[in-house]
Amino acid sequence: MIRLFRHLKPYRLLIGLVIILVFLRSLSDLYLPSLMGDIVDKGVVRGDEPYILKIGGWMLLIAGIGAVCSIAASFYSSKVASSFGKNLRTKVFSHVESFSLNEFDQIGTASLITRTTNDINQVQQVLIMMLRMMVMAPLMCIGGIIMAVSRDAKLSLVLVVSLPVLFIAILLVQRKGIPLFKAMQKKLDKLNLVLRENLTGIRVIRSFNRIDYEKKRFEEANADLTQTAIKVNKIMATLMPVMMLIMNFSTIAIIWFGGIRIDHQNMQVGDLMAFIQYAMQIMFSLIMLSMMFIMIPRASVSAVRINEVLDIKPNIKDAENVQKATDKSGYIEFKNVTFSYPGAENPAISNISFKANPGKVTAIIGGTGSGKSTLISLIPRFYDVSSGEVLVDGVDVRSMSQEHLREKIGFVPQKAVLFTGTITDNISYGNEKATVEDVKHAAEIAQATEFISELKDGYDSVIAQGGTNVSGGQKQRLSIARALVRKPEIYIFDDSFSALDFKTDAKLRAELKKETGDSTVLIVAQRVSTVMDADQIIVLDQGKTAGIGTHKELMETCEVYREIVSSQLSEEEIA
Structure with a gap:
């Protein structure tokens, strides 16, 4: 005392x-x-x-x-x-x-x-x-x-x-x-x-x-x-x-x-x-x-x-001599990345290497527990790698200040989290300098305008604690709008379309493509229909890379991917 x-x-x-x-x-x-x-x-x-x-x-x-x-x-x-x-x-x-x-x-x-x-x-x-x-x-x-x-x-x-x-x-x-x-x-x-x-x-x-x-x-x-x-x-x-x-x-x-x-x-x-x-x-x-x-x-x-x-001394802290990326394009590279949770017997992911380029969509797919969410959690430094390197714009994320690194990222978590306040407050949480027009534009891209306009107070409608007065799909769309209003160099969507119907999912991805044309986009998804059009698909299996390529390439070369596709799509849809 x-x-x-x-x-x-x-x-x-x-x-x-x-x-x-x-x-x-x-x-x-x-x-x-x-x-x-x-x-x-x-x-x-x-x-x-x-x-x-x-x-x-x-x-x-x-x-x-x-x-x-x-x-x-x-x-x-x-x-x-x-x-x-x-x-x-x-x-x-x-x-x-x-x-x-x-x-x-x-x-x-x-x-x-x-x-x-x-x-x-x-x-x-x-x-x-x-x-x-x-x-x-x-x-x-x-x-x-x-x-x-x-x-x-x-x-x-x-x-x-x-x-x-x-x-x-x-x-x-x-x-x-x-x-x-x-x-x-x-x-x-x-x-x-x-x-x-x-x-x-x-x-x-x-x-x-x-x-x-x-x-x-x-x-x-x-x-x-x-x-x-x-x-x-x-x-x-x-x-x-x-x-x-x-x-x-x-x-x-x-x-x-x-x-x-x-x-x-x-x-x-x-x-x-x-x-x-x-x-x-x-x-x-x-x-x-x-x-x-x-x-x-x-x-x-x-x-x-x-x-x-x-x-308690935080494990993740800024390096003594922080570096700033000179290039501001949002280029991401994983070099032989391995990560283990404290006390775990086996690594959650092992020897992962890939590149995600600006203007391209990189999708990550795999079975439950394959390490998809763990993988993308290493980019904003929610965890630090056990070995290997995660590079953003050519700089190891451990050498960048956490604030500078996260300014580059618009993150939509797997579990949509909303805060007590109005819809405008929740969307502008991603960018405190956002104007009313910016908020409305982000909501429109996220396909949230329709349900917001039906609410009595529109954008001034109050979100209850934990977002209990909106549905799962509405929560996800507001979370996506919150990331969009940030206008970052890197977008990370961690299974953020799971609560959306196929029609809304397709419309949202089409609008996203226009909005995020110059940014690096990473999408973690369970549904094949969400990742089929990606420029690059990374298939994970038990924490390891099972294949990397386009949908067409993976159908020819990756058995794990073919199994996932066949479990979700009919033969006519695959053809």
Whole structure:
């Protein structure tokens, strides 16, 4: 947690102000019992009314100053903690944005969400407590002991017995609580994971009638978290009654032995009253410390989890000396490229070599799991090759800055992803400088104009979260329009026509050919009809190149391609 608190440097002045305010408030609290003892001993006992009023006025003034300092300290400590939390969330989010897909898989989306929200909130809450109590609790404890001893040293022996008992109780509770707090955060991750899968997969769950199964799965994760939370809260709940019991017995002992000392004229009534208040201040300062002991273990667990995210060094980062391609045509070349996923026994693709030229359409086809999507993921550096080279405009993509590389690419993913906002917002996401005309032109090429015009608000129609209010085909067309509005040098379509009917598919490809005439186009597809007209078809089989050529050439030379064609087209269509 100390490592995270290094991010507090910008707030040093405010933290210093909070410490001064808390210090002043503590001094006022320590001074008040002494004044009260003087009122009783010198005012009430002697019947000196002016003295009572004078010291009473001082008490009101000091109490007022203490209250102002307390309010100001609470305000500024909250401000510091909130700003710290905001900046830490931004830092974690920015760092996560630089992760490759490997790093996302390493921690998991659900856990990343928990760490960015719940875990940072835990640290933020304990920071508020620490700013308010890190000065006050020790000062009140030490100051209270000094003041109590100054009033009556012998009576202070009661505290010598009670304080160690209190310390032992706090340590025992903390020792049992820390492991449970660690378990709670992991179980919260599990609950978030189940909830996220349930919400994102609701259509599949309903279609397979698995609602009861998912309810049971959620209830198990929820019950597991609840049981751990109850267990840890039971342990923590014992702390306060134990502390109050010790405090009350200490008060009884102070009054008992204090009464004997007053009877023997070794102590005055006012001193006993002040002593009781100082004893309570000492006890309450320990209660404050115990509250911190309750929150710090959980926050320290959260801090470790946050640091785990911040400590991850992205595998994919820009080279020290980045290169820029002098040629801006969009030429792509794979040279003996092999790639393996972390932990996989066999490479996903092996020894792939081909060239994709500007103004040409290169199609990639193959069976499920043949490595088609993996292959094109290497071009925008979603992953880095295990061996070989991927060149864009003659430069290895690992030598280019990621920003410069991706500026060249218009990517349409296999799973169409839309964002909350209007249709215009989603299309112009590909190019923030796009005009209204650019957006409409891209939608027209993508064959999206027809369904957009039927919507009540047209291009201002709102897309729900995840695009749940549009069909799969409409999502794909908007994703294609988003890539088109970018006007890149390279277009990558990762099975982006699968949800389109044959007529729309054919019209879209015909329009694409006109629009992308000077660009390099790569199309990953399952349907032969989508790739037949490509200038070059790459056939993949179990991660290896089975053939490269035109449709006509491959029908003569590639058995894998012939099998794919014969499985989809009739003999008349093949002829």
